Amino acid sequence: MATIENPFEKIRSKLVSARIEFMSQLAKFSNDELTKQFTAAEWSPLQLAHHLYIADGLALEQMQQIQNEDNPLLVNTNEVTPQLTREAEQPVSLDSVLAGMAARREEIFAYLSELSTEAWERPAQHPAWGQIKFYQFVNVLPQHDVQHARQLSSIKARFQEHNV
16 A cells, blocks of 8 residues: 655655755855945845745635635735735844744744645745645745745855955
8 A cells, every 4th residue: 555645744844854954055145245236126035045035924824724725716925925025124133033933933834734635735825926726825935935045146256256
């Protein structure tokens, strides 16, 4: 008899791996570099970390919405999350951002670990992605972390080029 892998265990490893990738890129920055921006339109490494904290909070709210409503229309996370990040108070310190990121990710893990296999199939509508299933929505989180890990790598390379 074949065993079906728990959807939470599948995504948990992706979430952990992607977050480790982001954190390893973040660790390459000096304290001075963490708060530097090349332009006012670009985020500093610390702001990017804060952005992931905010994105996780919005994602958890939307996960709960998918589970609590029938085929809900979600907000466009591609627009709302950057807006929320820009409007938020600037992070006080790297330690506070890291603590918040860890706590929020633990909240997500706790929530996801309690869901039934059927819950992962619940539908939702996303303004940019169209009709999606819960598991597809959750799978965007590790992709988001990896995207910003690459962004950090690019920022670090620019710092080294310009000896900033």
